[in-house]
Amino acid sequence: MDYLEIEGSQKILGEVAISGAKNAALPLLTLTLLSRRPVKIDNVPNVADVRTLLQLLENLGAKQSFIKNSATVDTSDVNSTFANYDIVRKMRASILTLGPLLTRFGHCEVSLPGGCAIGQRPIDLHLKALEMMGADIDIKQGYVIASAPNGLNGANIVFDKITVTGSENIIMAAALAHGTTTLSNVAKEPEVVQLCEVLNKSGTEIKGIGSAELEIKGSNGKLLDIPDFTVIPDRIEAGTYLCAGAITNSEITITNVIPEHLKALISKLISMGFEILKTKNSITIKPCAKILPTNIETLEYPGFPTDMQAQFMALCTQANGTSVIDERLFENRFMHVSELSRMGANIKLTSHTATIYAPTKLTGADVMATDLRASSALVLAALVAEGTTRIHRIYHLDRGYENIERKLSSLGVKIKRLSE
Numbered sequence: 001m002d003y004l005e006i007e008g009s010q011k012i013l014g015e016v017a018i019s020g021a022k023n024a025a026l027p028l029l030t031l032t033l034l035s036r037r038p039v040k041i042d043n044v045p046n047v048a049d050v051r052t053l054l055q056l057l058e059n060l061g062a063k064q065s066f067i068k069n070s071a072t073v074d075t076s077d078v079n080s081t082f083a084n085y086d087i088v089r090k091m092r093a094s095i096l097t098l099g100p101l102l103t104r105f106g107h108c109e110v111s112l113p114g115g116c117a118i119g120q121r122p123i124d125l126h127l128k129a130l131e132m133m134g135a136d137i138d139i140k141q142g143y144v145i146a147s148a149p150n151g152l153n154g155a156n157i158v159f160d161k162i163t164v165t166g167s168e169n170i171i172m173a174a175a176l177a178h179g180t181t182t183l184s185n186v187a188k189e190p191e192v193v194q195l196c197e198v199l200n201k202s203g204t205e206i207k208g209i210g211s212a213e214l215e216i217k218g219s220n221g222k223l224l225d226i227p228d229f230t231v232i233p234d235r236i237e238a239g240t241y242l243c244a245g246a247i248t249n250s251e252i253t254i255t256n257v258i259p260e261h262l263k264a265l266i267s268k269l270i271s272m273g274f275e276i277l278k279t280k281n282s283i284t285i286k287p288c289a290k291i292l293p294t295n296i297e298t299l300e301y302p303g304f305p306t307d308m309q310a311q312f313m314a315l316c317t318q319a320n321g322t323s324v325i326d327e328r329l330f331e332n333r334f335m336h337v338s339e340l341s342r343m344g345a346n347i348k349l350t351s352h353t354a355t356i357y358a359p360t361k362l363t364g365a366d367v368m369a370t371d372l373r374a375s376s377a378l379v380l381a382a383l384v385a386e387g388t389t390r391i392h393r394i395y396h397l398d399r400g401y402e403n404i405e406r407k408l409s410s411l412g413v414k415i416k417r418l419s420e
């Protein structure tokens with residue numbers, strides 16, 4: 001197993017190019033299940049989750065190639081509708097095959113993803129919406145067994161809670177359904193918007209893109225002409241590198257970004273005292289005289305993303321005063337607190353709130369990554385810790401950050417990937 005060794009107390013400087021968004025690439029790859037033609041997708045990040053999903057599509061019978069961030073997927077020969085536990089347990093987002101498989105083939109068996117380190121993460125809202133579209137759903141031996149032999153039907157669906165992959169699953173299901181589907185309380189994340197835009201270019205009529213209300217005209221089971229396209233930049237990777245600049249109080253520039261997607265983060269960084277310069281596709285963060293504390297509440301887009309909560313907690317350990325972080329989306333997303341505390345952070349947890357007493361001097365330690373974003377918080381803490389930090393179980397990090405050690409090295413970080 002690999003681990004990362006990082007020398008702390010460093011200033012960083014330079015420019016880093018942001019990769020394509022993992023959370024956009026995953027639903028877009030499953031969207032190819034609705035295509036009558038092979039689809040070439042550019043700017044696909046070469047991260048473990050993407051490789052896992054390509055493997056799953058191949059297991060279903062698709063042909064795929066993945067060369068230099070370009071993935072080509074041809075699903076014309078898909079002959080299986082079975083997503084097995086071995087692959088789904090590696091990556092919860094495998095559930096994104098459920099809507100496309102069911103709407104195209106009229107049946108499928110997809111393993112239930114189960115809980116994970118950050119909480120229970122049920123999929124009841126995905127299932128309820130598919131049932132409203134006419135699917136019969138059974139849960140047997142850990143599998144969702146779904147059938148709709150005559151295809152799915154349009155329905156009027158109101159999501160009880162905003163769910164990102166739930167919205168994506170149902171949008172894809174609706175695209176091939178009979179009749180029109182209306183969806184209310186839909187997630188507005190840029191990744192959901194890109195999925196709708198690609199569908200729109202594939203001939204699917206979608207009204208309300210970018211809003212919480214969508215109207216989708218189904219194709220009555222006809223496969224779509226999905227064009228080639230490019231994945232949007234990863235706003236969470238971008239935010240993580242901005243936090244690297246912030247925590248080390250250094251000047252760095254990130255390129256290949258859409259600043260509009262990072263509004264909530266940028267406004268937090270400004271309120272913490274940093275100067276932020278934006279162009280159409282780059283953001284520069286400049287050092288500040290004194291890092292100010294902040295209060296954060298995680299919310300659905302366009303609010304502050306839960307996927308940036310851990311990184312900002314690391315940053316708050318270097319603020320001049322007490323910060324409070326309220327995690328509203330996932331009940332157990334504080335696994336990084338104990339590891340940050342082992343590095344010297346002073347954090348008090350009560351239910352879904354973390355209070356960070358700062359500034360604290362962090363010191364290098366052996367720490368354990370527990371989930372994807374928690375791992376990046378440990379990397380950030382390591383940049384300012386005195387001495388050497390070794391971060392173990394970095395397979396979590398490899399699920400979502402492309403070339404992290406190359407990118408950090410290019411900013412001047414002394415970082416090595418080693419084997420246990």
Ligand code: UD1
Nearest residue numbers: 023093121122123124125126162163164165166307329330
């Ligand atoms: C997606 C992102 C993940 C991000 C999360 C929230 C992908 C691949 N993953 O995850 O990185 O942290 O959005 O922005 O895009 N819920 C239910 N029932 C459901 C579905 C969700 O109760 O059927 C709850 C969840 O437990 C959670 C909340 O709704 O409390 C939001 O979850 P959801 O938006 O579905 O997260 P994911 O789509 O799994």
